[in-house]
Amino acid sequence: MTPSPNTPKAYWKKNLKYLLILLLIWFAVSYGAGILFKDTLDTVRLGGFPLGFWFAQQGAIYVFVILIFVYVWLMNRLDKKHGYDE
Known part of the structure; x- marks a missing residue:
């Protein structure tokens, strides 16, 4: 059973979905680009x-x-x- 779109449970489910997606993006950029793919990315120069x-x-x-x-x-x-806006 899926909660109706205006219940607190649906609100928190969507909030957690946003958090998970955004944290995965940050992880991919910080760990992936900064560590895993560093050698490949080092072939390109940015600001010297x-x-x-x-x-x-x-x-x-x-x-x-x-x-x-x-x-x-x-x-x-x-x-x-x-309906939680001020």
């Missing part, structure tokens, strides 16, 4: 630095900050949908 190094030092932080704004935007939409 190898791209793998840039992701490990700067890129993962930038992506994390962008994901925070995406999460706020998604949660504002979800709050309005479920």
Whole structure:
């Protein structure tokens, strides 16, 4: 049985789905680009630095900050949908 779209259970289920997706993106960028694919990405240079190094030092932080704004935007939409907005 799936909960109706306006129940608190549906709200939290969607919230957890957003969190999981955004954390997986952050993990893929920070671990994947900064560690796993570093050697491949180092063939490209960004601002004079190898791209793998840039992701490990700067890129993962930038992506994390962008994901925070995406999460706020998604949660504002979800709050309005479920009637929790101010």
